[in-house]
Amino acid sequence: MTDDGKRRPRSAPVASPWKVRTPPDALRQSRASPSPRTDPAPARSAPEIRLYGLNACLAAFARRAHDLRKVYLVESRIPALKSVLAWCVQHRLGYRVVETGDLDRLTGSRHHEGVCFDLRRPAPLALTDLLATQPAAPAASLLLWLDGVGNPHNLGALLRSAAHFGIGGVIVPRASSLDLSGAAARVAEGGAEAVALARVDDEAQALAALRAAGYAIAASVPRDGSDVFIADLPPRLVLVFGAEGEGMSTALIAAADLRLTIPGSGAVESLNIAASAAVFLAEYRRRWSVVKGAS
Structure with a gap:
């Protein structure tokens, strides 16, 4: 109240810096x-x-x-x-x-x-930036290419395996909806911070750049591929995984230098992408850990 008995006007409330994001x-x-x-x-x-x-x-x-x-x-x-x-x-x-x-x-x-x-949110790398972080040819290096994969829990599990086995990075098409989310990061258990993510605009140009850097391209397929435990795995390799159900694009399969399959009993068609990735990464690590200097 003022001295003459009139009510003072209320001050405008101070805006909270948390208002936008916090319920x-x-x-x-x-x-x-x-x-x-x-x-x-x-x-x-x-x-x-x-x-x-x-x-x-x-x-x-x-x-x-x-x-x-x-x-x-x-x-x-x-x-x-x-x-x-x-x-x-x-x-x-x-x-x-x-x-x-x-x-x-x-x-x-x-x-x-x-x-x-x-x-x-960290900005995704360009493919050239990702390649610059990899050891120079002919040293061993493994990258993953995800074509059509969209489930955040699968992505998280894959990133956890990739971090465990020391994979160089993950490549996804620019148009892909696949991105790091809270759910994917939680499932990755910290792996999302250890594995670089690169986006590519042009698939053909990206494949050409990878081959120029000494990488072979391997498509993971559920059947009719070479047994991953017997096949010759190049030291510099890009493993391509497709979405469960739809699989990877026929263009990528056609462009691959080799096709790899995990042999099984046939009781089920295949493993899911996260389990498949863990098997492929473990086999690559078994072959090339000495070359990479891993313990």
Whole structure:
């Protein structure tokens, strides 16, 4: 009230920097307020990805803490995330201690394991950039090409295997809808941060560039291919996997230098892509681990 008894006008509410991405109920449950940001903020249009799962989030933080934008966690995860929270305090990034139900809604999943990060999405590499990270010919190098694969859980399982066996990178067509998601990153258990992703615009040009770099192209097929356990596997190899059901394009199969099949009992048509990839990668690693200097 003023001295003459009139009511003072209310001040306009201060806009919350969390308003766009955080549901109101999650805000009501939070017990830690974001501090003002002093490090340079990215442009508003910078794409972000919401990761969840403890191992996925810790791996992302270990490799690119500078991309971290927001942290949500349940109270029981504070001990496991002390270093992350300390980094947030040091760099004046906000974090929120929320309830499990809030994380269910923020992630759209019950498999968040009590933590969720918002990070800047890393830009995919061009094929030339990916090739520049590989050992020069004739040294052994294995890359994966995914044609039509779209299931995020399959992608996550494949990335986990690729990281385990030290694969050089994954190639996908630019037009593919396949991209890293929170679900894929959680299933990958940190593998998504260890395996580079490259997108290619022109399939024929990409195949030519790969061959120029010394790579042979191998199509994984469910039947009528060479037994992967007997076939001669070149040290520099691109393994092509197609979507379950539809398979890979006939053009890619025709362009392949060899076709490889995992022999089985015939009781089922084939393994799913994640299981197939693990078998192929293990066999390649068995052949070429000494050449690559792996233990």
